[in-house]
Amino acid sequence: MGTVILGTGSYLPQKIVTNDDLARLVDTSDEWIRTRTGISARHVCGQDEQACTLATAAARRALDAAGVAAEEIGVIIVATMTSHTLMPSTACLVQKDLGAGNAFAYDINAACSGFLYALDLGDKYVHADHSLKVLVIGTENMSSRLDWSDRNTCILFGDGAGAAVIGYREGKPGYLGSKLHSDGRLWDLLYM
Numbered sequence: 001m002g003t004v005i006l007g008t009g010s011y012l013p014q015k016i017v018t019n020d021d022l023a024r025l026v027d028t029s030d031e032w033i034r035t036r037t038g039i040s041a042r043h044v045c046g047q048d049e050q051a052c053t054l055a056t057a058a059a060r061r062a063l064d065a066a067g068v069a070a071e072e073i074g075v076i077i078v079a080t081m082t083s084h085t086l087m088p089s090t091a092c093l094v095q096k097d098l099g100a101g102n103a104f105a106y107d108i109n110a111a112c113s114g115f116l117y118a119l120d121l122g123d124k125y126v127h128a129d130h131s132l133k134v135l136v137i138g139t140e141n142m143s144s145r146l147d148w149s150d151r152n153t154c155i156l157f158g159d160g161a162g163a164a165v166i167g168y169r170e171g172k173p174g175y176l177g178s179k180l181h182s183d184g185r186l187w188d189l190l191y192m
Contacts, residue, residue: 002174003126009061012043026151042158044143050084052093054161055139062163070098074132076105079114082141130168137163
């Protein structure tokens with residue numbers, strides 16, 4: 001009786017930046033980064049990779065896992081704050097690359113929480129129309145926005161994408177819901 005995940009997919013760029021690599025750029029060490037974050041390495045985009053290319057690769061894997069053709073998708077929601085164009089949206093570029101011409105597509109920007117916000121929106125569409133299949137994608141190309149000389153932030157972020165195809169299944173408990181919250185008063189803790 002609800003929204004279920006029909007298939008998932010993910011994609012990471014092949015290029016890896018280790019903590020030792022970062023120690024050659026900024027005053028840090030593998031030990032300093034690991035003890036504060038638990039991170040040992042991060043994937044970063046190469047020359048021809050953008051948020052949309054990562055998103056498309058993850059989406060293809062999710063469609064394959066779900067056994068759903070691109071033409072069956074009714075909505076594409078992409079959560080990103082690192083689209084390489086303001087217009088068209090990353091979602092429209094993914095729609096084009098997948099050949100998902102029956103879908104309407106748009107982006108949302110909710111930073112780290114973006115995928116959860118997009119999943120919640122997708123659930124609303126599925127409940128409104130049980131025949132819909134929705135493609136939800138979270139994708140970021142943070143390496144293109146980082147200050148690689150700032151030890152406090154360059155150690156934290158990498159690039160990648162995750163995707164899920166969601167739809168309605170009778171008799172399945174599925175997505176139970178969410179309680180979303182934002183606090184704009186804390187904007188200055190991390191901003192771009």
